[in-house]
Amino acid sequence: MTSFKGETIHSETIIATLKKTLQLKEICRNISYQKIIDQAIESREITVTPEEIQAEADHIRYENRLFRSADTFAWLNDQLVTPEEWEAGIRDRLLTKKLAQILFAKEADRFFTENQREFDQVLLYRIVVPYQQLAQEIAYQIQEDEISFYEAAHLYDSDDQRRFQCGYEGKLYRWNLKPELSALVFSATLGQVIGPIEMDQASHLLLVEEFIPAEFTPERQQEILDRMFNEWLTTELNYLIHT
Numbered sequence: 001m002t003s004f005k006g007e008t009i010h011s012e013t014i015i016a017t018l019k020k021t022l023q024l025k026e027i028c029r030n031i032s033y034q035k036i037i038d039q040a041i042e043s044r045e046i047t048v049t050p051e052e053i054q055a056e057a058d059h060i061r062y063e064n065r066l067f068r069s070a071d072t073f074a075w076l077n078d079q080l081v082t083p084e085e086w087e088a089g090i091r092d093r094l095l096t097k098k099l100a101q102i103l104f105a106k107e108a109d110r111f112f113t114e115n116q117r118e119f120d121q122v123l124l125y126r127i128v129v130p131y132q133q134l135a136q137e138i139a140y141q142i143q144e145d146e147i148s149f150y151e152a153a154h155l156y157d158s159d160d161q162r163r164f165q166c167g168y169e170g171k172l173y174r175w176n177l178k179p180e181l182s183a184l185v186f187s188a189t190l191g192q193v194i195g196p197i198e199m200d201q202a203s204h205l206l207l208v209e210e211f212i213p214a215e216f217t218p219e220r221q222q223e224i225l226d227r228m229f230n231e232w233l234t235t236e237l238n239y240l241i242h243t
Contacts, residue, residue, distance in 0.1 A: 002080060029237070034092070036236045041095050044102060048094045056090050100229040108224040112216050118175045119214035122185055125167040127153045127205040135196035135203035142193050142205075149193065149207045158202065171212065186211070 002009045018024040066072045076086055112119065127149070129135050138156055141147045147155075153167025162168065174182050181197070185208060188194050194206040214220075 004080065032237055032240070033233050036233060036240070037092075037096050037099060040103075041099055044099070046095055046098050046102065048091055048098070052094055053087060053090050056094060057087070060090075100225050103232065104225050104228040105221075107228060108221050109216070111224055111228070112214075112220065116214045116216075118173065119220065120174050120186065121171050121212035121214070122174075122208055123210035123212065124169040124172050124185065125149060125153065125207040125209060126162065126169040127157050127167050128162070128202050129156055129158060129205075130202055132196050132198060132203045135205055139193050139196060139205055149205075152205075167207070181206075 001011060002014065015024065018027060061067070061072055064075060066075055073083070076083060079086075081089075127135070127138060129138065134156070138147075138152050142149050142152060150166035153165075154163055157163040157167060174186060177185060178199075181199070184194055184197070185206060188206075188208050190208055190210070192208070194208075196203045196205055198204075
């Protein structure tokens with residue numbers, strides 16, 4: 001039973017709402033994941049100290065600009081969480097992070113070394129139009145300096161968001177792209193218009209603004225670590241389901 005804005009909400013109502021909004025399965029999956037994590041933590045005797053919990057709590061308070069105790073209590077109350085429940089959640093996250101490090105830190109390092117090329121990145125712009133002839137005309141105008149790639153994207157791209165962003169597709173890893181597209185993109189010259197390329201029932205023009213060589217930064221390590229840990233959780237859960 002939970003109180004929200006002065007109204008009592010019963011557990012049955014919460015579960016019924018989760019079912020109707022198709023969110024119950026995800027909640028149950030996360031509960032199962034946490035059981036797997038708890039068992040792995042207990043078997044390895046992993047612990048966190050009160051000081052580590054306090055440091056993480058201080059970090060969360062700083063991020064949320066909760067500079068006074070009263071601000072923190074008000075924030076927790078708004079989240080429908082008690083201080084004890086908040087602390088328990090922090091403890092779980094810290095323990096999970098330590099478990100992931102123990103299980104996969106060395107593997108993450110080795111994975112990056114063996115697949116470093118796949119972690120090269122590119123700052124990519126794209127124009128997508130429905131017809132090849134239109135794409136060819138746009139490419140010609142860009143090559144003749146009648147219009148810039150970014151202006152053309154803003155005028156012609158069929159996707160609203162990309163049009164508003166003047167063709168900006170994002171900072172993409174090599175493995176984010178289809179193999180045939182990856183080969184074209186990573187062999188291109190900076191500023192060179194690539195295409196038209198017929199793909200997904202549309203015509204694409206691409207432009208590489210920057211190549212970013214792979215570096216094994218703490219953020220990259222965490223990214224690989226998270227992926228390995230999530231794959232492990234999925235495997236463990238599937239094993240439990242089918243045994």
